[in-house]
Amino acid sequence: MSKLKQFLQDSETKAFDVGHRQTIKFNIGKYNTAVQRGLTQYSDHELARERASYIKTNTIKDLDKYLMEFESNFTARGGKVIWARDAEEALKEIGQIMKRKRARSVVKSKSMSTEEIHLNTYLEKHGIDVVETDLGEYIVQLAEQRPYHIVTPAMHMSKKDISDLFVKKLNIAPTDDAQELVLTARKLLRDKYTAAEVGITGANFLLADIGGIALTENEGNARLSTAFPKTHIAIVGIEKLLPSVMDLDLFWPLLSTSGTGQTVTVYNTILTGPRQPEEKDGPEEMYVVLLDNGRTELLSKPEKREALNCIRCGACLNVCPVYKNIGGHTYESTYSGPIGSVITPHLSGMAENKHLSFASTLCGACTSVCPVKINLHNLLLLNRKQSVEEGLADKSEHTTFNLWLKAMKSRKLLNLAPAGIKNIVLKQVLKNSWSKRREPLKVAPKSFNQLWKERQK
């Protein structure tokens, strides 16, 4: 089945799944309330957004310069940088490190770039045990699912769903105590940190001036994943750069406020390389995999490259009426919601993913909440335009618009049929789309042209 057909089918199912709607409404509702509360910490939130947008736009414009600066500062402290053009290259390099380290087990903290390259599947195929240490990721890993949301991977599951999952997969007694569920996962994960040869993370930001990565999390699991194993690999999209560590005073609170409503996330860590001689803990080796995977394709399009400003806060998902109806899994892509619909066609192919850019009401709610002011709904329109220019539009759609254009340009053709006949045609043409769940569209009994002529008499 094509991705478009699958998308339409899944959207239809999810949009009418009352249980799913209730869970999402409840969980997103909690976030939206917290975000509103969090925003009160700003005396001028708009100014913060403008500053962030300015910094990111300039950084992306000079991405090559900042990437080189990052590499030279990071390697100066003993870190190793791997440049990966695509998922295949990244996986090959990571596989070689695993071989060198004779790794049998890996602890991983939440990272969308590892989802993007399907790292877990690759490692498991090579006999390496991978454990997700972020609670939400751990839950979706147990459920054998993809993350549902870029910030809260298990957002679609209720407490009862998680309890049922733990009963089934971990053989615990049924419980509705959230604390107990957390403790169960925590107990199981503790030993994994000390046993793993390699720890894998993403990074929220790359810091060019100090050659470091910045990690943001609420559970402390990323710290444990980078402190115990002897090798740390961070897989990071090249767009995650900030020029300076000093920029974090703007970006850290902006990220947490927009994502979860927190003033600042609980654990914020900066890592600048492997353990230094005078340091007590940390890995013996640290690698940063700089992942392109389609990002330079976006960079090459000046009118669209602002999509690379994204700091993955998830705010645009939480306000999107389409996301709230069809849910994260329906997108069948690593990144869902408005930002997913914007970047997926560039990261994973326009032909297979262009439909995502059409799955939007263009209401602009996403644009209005984006902390780095990405004009998301405009970018969706530009993707649509690109797909038409590349000849990817559906043939029947092309024919329909050509006929419509011809008719709209000819008064004679427009007046050819009376309203009754037009309504029969509209009913027939739109029966499987617009009219499926709505009153059929009807033209007025008299056209404006007729009314105007009558008035002139």
Ligand code: SF4
């Ligand atoms: S596009 Fe903006 S709102 Fe959406 S995840 Fe990225 S930074 Fe957040």
